[in-house]
Amino acid sequence: MDGVSIPLDHVLLLASLLFICGLLGLMMRRNVIFILISLEVMLNASAVAFVAAGARWGQADGQVIFMLILAVAAAEVAVGLGLVIQIQRRFKSLDMDDADRLRG
Amino acid sequence: MLKLLPLIPLFPLISSVLLMVTVGKMPKRLVAILGAGSVGLSAVTTLLVGLAFMESGQPHHQVLWTWMQVGAFSPDIAFYLDGLTLVMMSVITGVGFLIHLFSTEFMEEDASYSRYFAYLNMFVFAMLVLVMADNLLLLYLGWEGVGVCSYLLVGFWYQNPDNGLAARKAFVVTRVGDTAMALGLFLLFTELGTLDIQPMAAAANSQWQVGDTLPVLACLLLLGGAVGKSAQLPLHTWLPDAMAGPTPVSALIHAATMVTAGVYLIARTHELFLLAPPAMLAVALVGLITSLMAASTALVQHDIKRILAYSTISQIGYMFLALGVGAWTAGIFHLVTHAFFKALLFLAAGAVIHCLHHEHNIFKMGGLRTRLPVVFWSFLIGSAALAALPLTSGFFSKDMILLQAYELPTFGPWLWAGGLLGALLTAIYSFRLVFVVFFGKTQMEPDKQPGSRMAVPLSLLCVLSLVGGFFALPLVPLESVFPVASDHHPSHLIEGISIAIPLIGLAIAYFIYLSGQLNIDGLVNSAPGQMLKKFWFSGWAMDWLYDRLWVRPYKGLAYILRGEWVDVIYNSIVKVCQQLFVGLSHTQTGRLRWYATSMVFGVIVVLALLLGVI
Amino acid sequence: MLELILFYMASTIALVSTILALTRVNAAHALVYLILSLLAVAVVFYLIGAPFAAALEVVIYAGAIMVLFVFVIMMLNLGEKGDRREKQLLKPQIWITPVILAVLLLVELVLVLSQSAPAETQGLISSKEVGMALYGPYVLAVEIASMLLMAGLVGAYHLGRRYLEEGGGS
């Protein structure tokens, strides 16, 4: 395993691509479950970038941050899915465009 | 004795404050005693002080306290007594007392008896302060004070909106003049560094040459004030309307004292005016034109008080003429005699109105000669003095003015001729009044006779009007104040003409209004005659002119602006904000995808900025 | 070399499965693709020398979090009707703006990446190091994370409670 290392650029590129995929999903999908999935993808992408950066310097900090991201993701999903249930109950639909009560 | 000087204005002030504080709770008898008595006390004190002054012959200066002091600006509350002041004080307290006495009966039936005397006493106080002030600021205090009292008294019967209008007009028009005077004070203080009259005159004489611009400017501004207060052109329009007040008020304020304050001001500051010959000429011209204008207007009026008001304007015009030609003593002399006979005329007119159910129109009167003999004789003597018939007081003073005007180089004869024309008109209208009111057919029966408190002041004023000029008594104290006029006498012809003119006027009035031998109906009824009559009747249409020139535009401006136009600016800011709000609220679609998309757009822009792509 | 090949393979799988996950109509299908993507990312973690992160990725992400999703989808019970609805929503016109924006952002990110000097990942970081860092300098962050999780727990319970009280969303 030692000796051959992976170019950082490529890992970061992977992170960027994943992030953008998530972003696309966020912008395109109206189903609230897919929106949550997109968010997960984006969080995961940023985690990749952190871990890669930590690996670049040979330090553990990247992974520490990854764990914090995990915690955030877990909390977010828990609350988010609770919201999904409420939305389904209120609007009888998972379409986020129906939940537009904030309209000015 | 001279130390008693501050008491003279103090008596009426105390009386006035007492009457105000008790707000009508005092019995009428006590009000009368307090009101008239306080002025009587002042008159007695004036006599004592006057005698003491005549003995010493030196001007007396008494500082009460420093009014305000900021650097060099330190006007005092201080009185200055010299001959001129003494003459004025005598007139104010003497004639004032008689008029107060007259009022105690005249106003007997009025509900606001004590308010009347409170105002009237306050007026006497303010007028005394005006003439006794040793500096122009204190003079200004008195000056505005009399203006306010005049306002209050003209609008005394405030229930009638017309009276309120007249009162307001009186105050505002004089305020225009007062403001000019205030500017004059600013100029004088800025240039001379003091407002005390005597040091100021000295400073002016040392700093300025005859004919400099600054003294001319300062004097013209002071003249503005004098013109306003003394109802001269172009600020005379308030006086005829001011007749809305009770008649004794007209006698005291609008004939004997307040309206002559302008004359007093110019006489008081004559050393400044001597440095400004153009201003002197302006004074003379203002006086002459005003006297002719007012005399011609008086010829055609119906209202007995308006006739007297215009005649007052005209007579003060004579005083201005006198001041303008440098006949200081003659001007003040005429002021004094005028105070006598005009107060007499007004009081007599007041008695007529009082006895005739408040009738003002002279053509509804007539034949009162036998019905109201005391009033008739008073009126006759007053008119004779007004018309300057020989040997009355008015004759001496007017004669003095005309002769000295004739002496003036260049313009003298013209001024003299104008004055003579005025004298002729004066004689005609004053005897028109006498003949129409007291002779002819009786049209109204008087319902009462003047009582003793009316008759006594009338008779005393009759005596003063007749003999007041004989001994030239008032002139003695003035000698020390004014520069001495030249002794040169014009020819007897000139003097003769001056004497003859009033007699001619009397004759004309007799032939037109009494014997009817001279019929002017045709002349009056012709088209130009009618126009002239209308023009004269409206007081040379000055009211109309001012209404169009000032009153209406100002009211219109106030009306247009009343909605606060400046707010348009702020309201439009509000409008813009509201529009922005409406516009931006459309971007709040409530859709998550839209928010995410716009956020991404923002991220792209920010990143691009950071990268320097844009 | 093997690592490199493995890396590119894992990356490709991660990307493709992510794209597939986000374009599915059926949420359950999407979840399966997403789990695949996460597993691929776990491989990437392993390859760049972070085995502890890889393990966590598998255990917590692909395991715990995804199970949550599955539960909820099961609770919602969407079925065929939901699928048809989803299809309608994925119309081509709503693709255009997001794709343009995404491409722009990608270009910018690539620009950013191209400006940095080339570097490589360096060897293995053991779980012990991670643990030392975590309970050393980052102990405050751990506390905060715990608080966050607690808040998430309470929030999720509160949001879900009424649903449960009313006897499910059927």
Add this chain to the structure above:
Amino acid sequence: MVLVNLILILLVGGVIAWLAERQHPLLPRWIALITILFDLGYFLTYMSDLSWSQIAVVPNPTDAATWLFHYKAEWIPRFGISFELAMDGLSLLMVLLTLVLGAVSVSASWTDIKQRTGFFEANLLWTLAGVLGVFLALDLFLFFLFWEVMLVPMYLMIAIWGHEGRSYASMKFFIFTQVSGLMMLLAILALVMLNHSNTGVYSFSYFDLLYHQVGGDIAFYLMLGFFVAFLVKLPGFPVHTWLPDAHTQAPTAGSVILAGILLKTGAYGLIRFVVPLFPNEALAFSPVAMALGVAGIIYGAVLALGQDDFKRLVAYSSVSHMGFVLLGVFAWNALALQGAVMQMIAHGFSTAALFMIAGSLQERMHTRDMSKMGGLWQNMPRLGAVAMFFALASLGLPGLGNFVAEFMVLVGLFAVAPWVAAAASLGLIVAAIYSLMMMQRAFQGEPDEGRRLPDYGVREMLTMAVMIVGLIWLGLYPQPVLDTAQPVLDSLMQMVDSVTEPTQIAGLMP
């Protein structure tokens, strides 16, 4: 500590008044009155320890020790913010005015306020406390704090106890003062930052910033920031439009405080801060400021004539009168400055009284519309006489305080800018027009016979007597006031003269 206690007494009194409402709804007004009178008495006992010679000492504006009272405590030392209060002759006059008019305003609210009396009196006392703070604070941060403190209770007074259009008026008042306050805050911060970059020390203290020569364009903009804040408060043309609305809608006591005291904080700020902090810029700006002053005098007077609403008329007359203050400050010579100070005090009395009269009329007739009045003198002779007195004071009758003030402003101004003085003198004429028009429309004319209105009672006459005596005293013997303000103004002028070119305003000379 005297100064701190002065403010604290009012703050605490406000809290007590608020709480006392639970015991009895009429209790708060007594507590408010007693608090203010106690504060006044407390102040006077300390004042009486001062001799005239102490007051007459020309204080060194840069040295707090030469002031009459000085208190300083650290607050936020890191940013150089301290709790610094100080009093010289000028603030002494203003504090006295505030407390006297404060008592008057409590009297004005005596029967006027029927709901939530406790909270009302509390707001009143807190406003007064804020105003005292503004007059005493010499730390710019503290000054700004008090500047805001006095606004909020005032806003509440208008918004809760105001008349029919209160929400609009209170919002307008708040926005105007708030926006202008923001400009001042920015100017203060910028000034402190500049001072920091020059000296390396953060300080908000007046004494540290005083001699600070900023120079250049930036100083001009900073001056403008302060100027706008104070101009709004003054209020000067064209940022006066909040005033007629606020005055008209405020409860009587609110109008009294607003007109009598709050406007004076603007004038005070101009004298205390704008010119001393930025002498060169302020004097260079003086032609514009004077033009605004004259515009305010004339504009206010013209609009006053056009109003039907009694209170609105008085409000516009305030705009007109405060124009003289602006002129006086920017003429910047001894006479004009003294005139401006006199005007602040005299206008405080005369306008407060006129607002009280307006309030009394509204309480009795339930209208402020003058076209529905007329002949009130007949019904209420005492009220009419009092109104006449204050109308005359307002038009500048010699012998009353307003005349002394306006005359001194104009005399001083004439030496600097004769034409401006001439234009401002027109204000004397137009003031007469609207004042007398007001008297005629409300009090003269045909009385309505069927009307039964209670005349002024003892409480009202006593309150009015305070102000009548005050105005006559100011008009006939203003020397104590002048002497109190003189050393302060002298020292300010010396300081400003020492840093400005004498030719600055030569352009205005004829």
